[in-house]
Amino acid sequence: MKQAAANPDLSKFLVIGALLFIIGVAGVLTRRNIIVIFMSIELILNAANLNFIAFSRYLSGMGNSNALAGQIFTVFVIVVAAAEAAIGLGIVIALYRNKETIWVDEIDLLKW
Amino acid sequence: MTLSGYEALFFWIFGLSAIFAGLLTVMARNAVHSALFLISSLVSVAALFILARAEFIAGVQILVYVGGVMVLFLFVIMLVNVGAEERGSEEIFNNQRQVTASLIFCLLLVAGMLYSINTGYRGMQSRNTTTPDVVAAQESMRDQAHPASATGSSRITKDAENVGGSLYRYASLPFEIASVLLLVAIIGSVMLARTLKQEASADDADPGIAD
Numbered sequence: 001m002k003q004a005a006a007n008p009d010l011s012k013f014l015v016i017g018a019l020l021f022i023i024g025v026a027g028v029l030t031r032r033n034i035i036v037i038f039m040s041i042e043l044i045l046n047a048a049n050l051n052f053i054a055f056s057r058y059l060s061g062m063g064n065s066n067a068l069a070g071q072i073f074t075v076f077v078i079v080v081a082a083a084e085a086a087i088g089l090g091i092v093i094a095l096y097r098n099k100e101t102i103w104v105d106e107i108d109l110l111k112w
Numbered sequence: 113m114t115l116s117g118y119e120a121l122f123f124w125i126f127g128l129s130a131i132f133a134g135l136l137t138v139m140a141r142n143a144v145h146s147a148l149f150l151i152s153s154l155v156s157v158a159a160l161f162i163l164a165r166a167e168f169i170a171g172v173q174i175l176v177y178v179g180g181v182m183v184l185f186l187f188v189i190m191l192v193n194v195g196a197e198e199r200g201s202e203e204i205f206n207n208q209r210q211v212t213a214s215l216i217f218c219l220l221l222v223a224g225m226l227y228s229i230n231t232g233y234r235g236m237q238s239r240n241t242t243t244p245d246v247v248a249a250q251e252s253m254r255d256q257a258h259p260a261s262a263t264g265s266s267r268i269t270k271d272a273e274n275v276g277g278s279l280y281r282y283a284s285l286p287f288e289i290a291s292v293l294l295l296v297a298i299i300g301s302v303m304l305a306r307t308l309k310q311e312a313s314a315d316d317a318d319p320g321i322a323d
Binding site: 007039076094 | 160
């Protein structure tokens, strides 16, 4: 047990990624502020990035020639996250201009 | 892949800091506090990337994610959240059903994660034939083979070179598609954030044009 803690392996990286994912999902489901919900989504994407990088490192240690695919995919995840954050915050600004609120339970015009 | 020595120490420091900062992101009352905690979580994850020998991705994360996306978040918080501080303490969590649903979901995820880690760890341990210090010795030998930096105090790894080579050789089509995606995102966000007055003035054509 002490050696497992002193020499963290792939599984420790995955545990940290999974915990960040869980915290992000909890944030998306529970918060009222729409900007904090967006930040929790960024946490989720970051946890997925950590998983990719951990597996890329593990595979390169195993001698797999496709090990860099994890890092390349991480670049694309960061690109998509940046684009999604820009558009999402543009929507938030347009929503705020029309409805003067940032609480998600007050944005219920389409609710039946 | 086992880290040892100082790398293990820094792994625990940055790993726990990332989880703690993420937890505080979700639990902070103030949106600006949430943004600052998310920045510290992202920087801790970038440090974890460096420990996993993905230095280029760590640099991209700090430049793009922290320096671009989080600054954008802070700007938008500045624009839309000013009323929250004036109102004093407002309730930040949604109603009871949402909190219960998220707690159940998180417990399921925790259970699944513990089960999969335990099952997978036994499989990986049976495959590990080398001990951690042998692996550490191999990797330090490989580190010494890298060229030294200009100041002579550190080594330049080949990670950026490898990622760039693979990206431009085998992933050039997704790269171009990502560029088009960013272009569309720029156009879309400019269009979304226009005020009514700006949209109305766009219809005023040049007086010299007859239409």
